[in-house]
Amino acid sequence: xxxxxxxxxxxxxAQSNKQLEILSYGIFQNGELPTFKDKISETNQxxxxxxxxxxxxxxxxxxxxxxxxxxxxxxxxxxQEIMTRETMLQCLNVIKSTGxxxxxxxxxxxxxxxxxxxxxxxxxxxxxxxxxxxxxLTIIRANKKYHDLPEFFKKHNxxxxxxxxxxxxxxxxxxxxxxxxxxxxxxxxxxxxxxxGMPNSSLKLDLVYNPSGAFLPGNQAAMEKDFKKALLEDFGxxxxxxxxxxxxxxxxxxxxxxxxxxxxxxxxxxxxxYNPSAVSNVMCTNTLSVSWDGYLFDCDFNQMLALPVNSKxxxxxxxxxxxxxxxxxxxxxxxxxxxxxAGSSCQGTVA
Ligand code: SF4
Ligand code: SF4
Numbered sequence: 001x002x003x004x005x006x007x008x009x010x011x012x013x014a015q016s017n018k019q020l021e022i023l024s025y026g027i028f029q030n031g032e033l034p035t036f037k038d039k040i041s042e043t044n045q046x047x048x049x050x051x052x053x054x055x056x057x058x059x060x061x062x063x064x065x066x067x068x069x070x071x072x073x074x075x076x077x078x079x080q081e082i083m084t085r086e087t088m089l090q091c092l093n094v095i096k097s098t099g100x101x102x103x104x105x106x107x108x109x110x111x112x113x114x115x116x117x118x119x120x121x122x123x124x125x126x127x128x129x130x131x132x133x134x135x136x137l138t139i140i141r142a143n144k145k146y147h148d149l150p151e152f153f154k155k156h157n158x159x160x161x162x163x164x165x166x167x168x169x170x171x172x173x174x175x176x177x178x179x180x181x182x183x184x185x186x187x188x189x190x191x192x193x194x195x196x197g198m199p200n201s202s203l204k205l206d207l208v209y210n211p212s213g214a215f216l217p218g219n220q221a222a223m224e225k226d227f228k229k230a231l232l233e234d235f236g237x238x239x240x241x242x243x244x245x246x247x248x249x250x251x252x253x254x255x256x257x258x259x260x261x262x263x264x265x266x267x268x269x270x271x272x273x274y275n276p277s278a279v280s281n282v283m284c285t286n287t288l289s290v291s292w293d294g295y296l297f298d299c300d301f302n303q304m305l306a307l308p309v310n311s312k313x314x315x316x317x318x319x320x321x322x323x324x325x326x327x328x329x330x331x332x333x334x335x336x337x338x339x340x341x342a343g344s345s346c347q348g349t350v351a
Pocket of ligand 2: 332
């Protein structure tokens with residue numbers, strides 16, 4: 001398992017234009033596979049249009065205590081990109097005025113941003129219905145200064161969404177690093193102890209599953225059942241929902257696909273599993289993603305590919321809901337990851 005980001009390793013794939021070249025050329029250029037644009041055109045769904053904003057997703061920085069094998073952010077301890085308080089203030093102005101029902105803080109490990117707690121306290125005052133923090137769990141156990149995070153989350157009624165690739169140590173540690181499983185289990189126990197994830201509790205705790213190799217996730221409901229049974233029987237742990245997310249062929253997962261000689265096979269799988277009924281609900285249609293430096297993207301994946309929104313409004317400081325609504329979504333072949341099978345989004349299946 002690599003311990004540095006693609007950026008730190010100065011890998012070619014750290015550059016978004018190199019990733020986009022791979023996704024545009026080869027099997028998509030020679031016509032072996034249809035481009036995403038051609039595919040959605042078959043059912044008159046091009047251009048894909050943004051609807052009313054429902055979810056504001058803010059990436060507060062790419063720094064993370066982990067270096068997971070398939071991270072689409074290319075996050076890690078060596079990443080320096082961190083949202084400043086000034087940009088957070090600009091985000092807060094939007095959070096207070098937007099009609100979005102969900103605020104979703106992500107990273108990296110968002111908790112590593114030095115202004116994270118202040119930002120959560122201020123954002124919670126806006127009273128947005130669903131306030132999500134994507135916590136990788138291990139951060140809670142990484143250092144004493146984070147041990148009180150469960151209580152902090154509880155105080156602000158934060159909804160926790162955490163990655164947990166498997167209920168076994170071997171599969172989890174293979175994807176996320178040695179020791180991640182044990183720390184995650186301890187963090188889940190800490191969260192359960194104060195009410196998170198318990199039946200009928202309003203303290204929401206959801207887990208995210210993503211496949212450990214070049215294959216698509218199985219049925220979300222069946223997997224949720226298996227996860228619940230195993231975590232309860234083995235560790236006494238409970239949680240609410242499991243979101244099954246497809247790995248998109250970008251960043252470190254693209255690097256993995258190429259290094260393991262699985263890239264073309266994986267793209268064939270995604271195109272074969274294309275589900276036209278998932279297209280109208282892909283998350284970019286109701287979500288806006290804000291980068292650590294305040295720029296706007298249709299989704300976190302487009303953010304990582306440096307594909308900004310197709311709008312006059314480019315930055316959170318000039319946010320204008322009317323101008324952003326109905327914009328054309330920027331697409332490429334990575335979008336097949338959102339429309340395969342039952343579809344995939346940050347909140348699991350969409351179809
Ligand atoms: S915990 Fe999340 S952000 Fe951090 S490296 Fe793993 S996948 Fe990336
Ligand atoms: S990758 Fe982003 S832009 Fe493409 S379909 Fe998925 S959510 Fe939409």
